Amino acid sequence: xxxxxxxxxxxxxxxxxxxxxxxxxxxxxxxxxxxxxxxxxxxxxxxxxxxxxxxxxxxxxxxxxxxxxxxxxxxxxxxxxxxxxxxxxxxxxxxxxxxxxxxxxxxxxxxxxxxxxxxxxxxxxxxxxxxxxxxxxxxxxxxxxxxxxxxxxxxxxxxxxxxxxxxxxxxxxxxxxxxxxxxxxxxxxxxxxxxxxxxxxxxxxxxxxxxxxxxxxxxxxxxxxxxxxxxxxxxxxxxxxxxxxxxxxxxxxxxxxxxxxxxxxxxxxxxxxxxxxxxxxxxxxxxxxxxxxxxxxxxxxxxxxxxxxxxxxxxxxxxxxxxxxxxxxxxxxxxxxxxxxxxxxxxxxxxxxxxxxxxxxxxxxxxxxxxxxxxxxxxxxxxxxxxxxxxxxxxxxxxxxxxxxxxxxxxxxxxxxxxxxxxxxxxxxxxxxxxxxxxxxxxxxxxxxxxxxxxxxxxxxxxxxxxxxxxxxxxxxxxxxxxxxxxxxxxxxxxxxxxxxxxxxxxxxxxxxxxxxxxxxxxxxxxxxxxxxxxxxxxxxxxxxxxxxxxxxxxxxxxxxxxxxxxxxxxxxxxxxxxxxxxxxxxxxxxxxxxxxxxxxxxxxxxxxxxxxxxxxxxxxxxxxxxxxxxxxxxxxxxxxxxxxxxxxxxxxxxxxxxxxxxxxxxxxxxxxxxxxxxxxxxxxxxxxxxxxxxxxxxxxxxxxxxxxxxxxxxxxxxxxxxxxxxxxxxxxxxxxxxxxxxxxxxxxxxxxxxxxxxxxxxxxxxxxxxxxxxxxxxxxxxxxxxxxxxxxxxxxxxxxxxxxxxxxxxxx
Numbered sequence: 001x002x003x004x005x006x007x008x009x010x011x012x013x014x015x016x017x018x019x020x021x022x023x024x025x026x027x028x029x030x031x032x033x034x035x036x037x038x039x040x041x042x043x044x045x046x047x048x049x050x051x052x053x054x055x056x057x058x059x060x061x062x063x064x065x066x067x068x069x070x071x072x073x074x075x076x077x078x079x080x081x082x083x084x085x086x087x088x089x090x091x092x093x094x095x096x097x098x099x100x101x102x103x104x105x106x107x108x109x110x111x112x113x114x115x116x117x118x119x120x121x122x123x124x125x126x127x128x129x130x131x132x133x134x135x136x137x138x139x140x141x142x143x144x145x146x147x148x149x150x151x152x153x154x155x156x157x158x159x160x161x162x163x164x165x166x167x168x169x170x171x172x173x174x175x176x177x178x179x180x181x182x183x184x185x186x187x188x189x190x191x192x193x194x195x196x197x198x199x200x201x202x203x204x205x206x207x208x209x210x211x212x213x214x215x216x217x218x219x220x221x222x223x224x225x226x227x228x229x230x231x232x233x234x235x236x237x238x239x240x241x242x243x244x245x246x247x248x249x250x251x252x253x254x255x256x257x258x259x260x261x262x263x264x265x266x267x268x269x270x271x272x273x274x275x276x277x278x279x280x281x282x283x284x285x286x287x288x289x290x291x292x293x294x295x296x297x298x299x300x301x302x303x304x305x306x307x308x309x310x311x312x313x314x315x316x317x318x319x320x321x322x323x324x325x326x327x328x329x330x331x332x333x334x335x336x337x338x339x340x341x342x343x344x345x346x347x348x349x350x351x352x353x354x355x356x357x358x359x360x361x362x363x364x365x366x367x368x369x370x371x372x373x374x375x376x377x378x379x380x381x382x383x384x385x386x387x388x389x390x391x392x393x394x395x396x397x398x399x400x401x402x403x404x405x406x407x408x409x410x411x412x413x414x415x416x417x418x419x420x421x422x423x424x425x426x427x428x429x430x431x432x433x434x435x436x437x438x439x440x441x442x443x444x445x446x447x448x449x450x451x452x453x454x455x456x457x458x459x460x461x462x463x464x465x466x467x468x469x470x471x472x473x474x475x476x477x478x479x480x481x482x483x484x485x486x487x488x489x490x491x492x493x494x495x496x497x498x499x500x501x502x503x504x505x506x507x508x509x510x511x512x513x514x515x516x517x518x519x520x521x522x523x524x525x526x527x528x529x530x531x532x533x534x535x536x537x538x539x540x541x542x543x544x545x546x547x548x549x550x551x552x553x554x555x556x557x558x559x560x561x562x563x564x565x566x567x568x569x570x571x572x573x574x575x576x577x578x579x580x581x582x583x584x585x586x587x588x589x590x591x592x593x594x595x596x597x598x599x600x601x602x603x604x605x606x607x608x609x610x611x612x613x614x615x616x617x618x619x620x621x622x623x624x625x626x627x628x629x630x631x632x633x634x635x636x637x638x639x640x641x642x643x644x645x646x647x648x649x650x651x652x653x654x655x656x657x658x659x660x661x662x663x664x665x666x667x668x669x670x671x672x673x674x675x676x677x678x679x680x681x682x683x684x685x686x687x688x689x690x691x692x693x694x695x696x697x698x699x700x701x702x703x704x705x706x707x708x709x710x711x712x713x714x715x716x717x718x719x720x721x722x723x724x725x726x727x728x729x730x731x732x733x734x735x736x737x738x739x740x741x742x743x744x745x746x747x748x749x750x751x752x753x754x755x756x757x758x759x760x761x762x763x764x765x766x767x768x769x770x771x772x773x774x775x776x777x778x779x780x781x782x783x784x785x786x787x788x789x790x791x792x793x794x795x796x797x798x799x800x801x802x803x804x805x806x807x808x809x810x811x812x813x
Contacts, residue, residue, distance in 0.1 A: 147534025
């Protein structure tokens with residue numbers, strides 16, 4: 001941060017001190033709060049702290065705040081957290097999360113770990129499937145922004161979303177909830193039973209089920225009708241919209257507290273998602289066509305018996321090439337479904353995803369000033385899918401139909417010891433271990449296509465520690481580090497080859513320090529500055545390849561990603577606690593930023609992971625929550641983030657059809673005479689808008705009927721333009737957008753029942769979080785030459801459209 005920024009922050013700090021002075025704090029008893037927000041305990045430093053005093057850029061929401069602010073999913077965090085992006089991606093990936101413009105451009109690569117980790121009940125999950133199942137029966141969410149090297153298992157160079165699910169209480173409770181979303185015809189049922197089993201043992205069980213008919217229309221049937229009019233019998237089979245999904249989830253919790261020195265908590269959870277239009281190709285649609293219509297000459301040629309037919313290609317081109325609630329995805333040829341190893345028979349394509357997550361936490365306090373903690377975790381994800389990239393059914397010669405499976409298993413163990421000494425020094429130390437195995441296969445369904453198998457075994461060992469020094473009564477100096485070592489073994493094999501082909505292994509080692517200086521001039525004002533480093537290990541990208549060739553494992557290795565830099569912030573409770581304000585400024589340098597892409601240059605889609613040489617991420621973020629005593633029950637909240645996230649060195653591959661004049665002028669291939677690389681230095685990171693913001697309000701209060709209350713919420717979410725394509729294809733650029741969410745509810749004063757109408761994306765805006773090239777489109781031979789006209793079509797994962805949900809809740813106990 002420069003001198004002017006430092007002077008401005010200093011002036012701001014003194015101004016805030018005058019509003020958050022001890023005199024103001026004394027005007028209200030310490031046990032009473034106006035905002036009600038400081039009652040939520042923050043564990044960002046693995047200690048129980050108040051949000052106002054913890055020197056971390058964190059957004060924390062407890063169960064009451066989650067309800068009052070209408071946060072029901074990770075996607076809803078955008079309304080209260082500056083600089084966050086959450087998107088669900090079908091297939092084995094599960095989802096993508098980014099903070100401050102840094103995240104994982106997951107595409108369809110299930111082997112790629114997230115840059116923003118998700119921690120559920122103390123278990124660190126580095127893969128996106130947690131986006132699906134971690135948001136049911138939540139007790140608390142903490143969003144930690146910036147590198148998190150010390151406290152949350154494996155390092156996360158961009159941040160952590162920590163979710164704590166609900167525990168059993170000391171009294172019996174039961175809840176039943178039913179919901180219906182009108183546009184997708186989605187039906188939801190949830191039941192919770194919780195309470196004491198004995199004097200020292202409590203239990204909680206939640207069961208959730210949902211199914212939907214789908215919010216998107218598949219217009220491929222129009223293509224089939226038009227194609228058959230030109231060449232009768234060329235296209236057969238019906239098409240269906242999607243995603244048609246059935247989802248089931250359950251979690252059981254046992255909490256044992258035999259004494260005030262020891263407690264144990266066991267959580268067992270299982271989730272399963274089955275659907276049509278749920279997986280990779282079904283989740284994507286064309287979002288850009290350089291010729292104004294889809295490029296379908298290869299498919300029409302196959303359907304016409306190998307003879308090109310321009311009229312047939314035109315008839316198949318029904319997609320409007322825009323992100324919206326329609327897509328064109330044809331059926332899989334039933335004759336080749338017999339080659340699907342999963343046994344799926346639905347020609348519309350299908351997916352089956354399941355996840356198990358189990359954790360055991362033990363806490364022992366041998367004395368008042370010492371606490372020992374053990375967290376054991378086990379997780380298993382499985383994803384089966386069969387789908388097609390075709391607009392119409394293909395035959396054996398077309399590489400459009402494919403199937404795949406991804407399985408991931410991890411075991412984690414963390415032990416910690418922390419102190420609460422009465423003197424000036426305290427400490428925390430611990431160790432972490434993880435073992436994991438990932439297996440994935442993919443194949444084209446066409447007869448004779450080989451099956452490609454990938455296996456990645458990994459292990460992680462790390463030790464970490466922090467020392468806290470109270471320099472004075474209101475100044476704290478904290479320093480710590482984490483040492484990590486990760487090992488990964490990668491093997492690729494192919495059907496018909498008895499031994500793995502070219503196995504490879506790699507070790508990655510890192511030490512990440514962190515130093516934070518905190519000043520708390522009053523109990524309602526905190527100022528802090530920190531130097532932080534973060535690290536995510538390298539690995540191997542299991543190249544999903546549906547053709548006859550596969551990538552050598554050594555060529556699939558990518559390097560570790562690291563971050564280092566500074567951030568500082570101010571946290572204040574102003575106007576007698578009515579206004580909570582958080583400000584933060586940050587400046588980080590990222591090295592070897594891991595970028596995922598789908599390479600279709602050969603005509604066969606291959607997943608690749610590249611390392612961007614360097615990037616800088618700097619900006620300012622703020623959020624506030626205001627409660628007015630003049631209007632009891634009204635909460636006004638907002639968040640804003642200015643984020644300057646740019647590559648400083650990234651020799652990237654060219655997108656298909658990119659010419660020399662368009663910047664594809666590096667890495668000349670002497671055998672073809674074509675360039676293959678472009679320099680993206682100075683360009684913004686993928687999915688990194690310069691501005692994001694939100695403004696909203698929530699209200700709850702009595703009605704004219706005694707014992708009946710009502711509430712409402714209204715939120716506007718803004719995002720400036722951004723590009724979700726790994727090679728920053730200009731056709732993928734997304735314009736700035738504002739989303740509108742709103743809700744209204746009526747409930748009894750004792751919370752025994754509630755009826756709510758919830759609306760999301762009410763103006764029905766569509767944007768894309770992940771974009772890639774459409775296979776078999778564009779002219780790869782023109783890439784890196786002076787010849788234009790070779791651009792490929794682009795597909796993208798589009799956000800859900802308008803949602804209007806009616807929800808009814810009963811709490812009889």
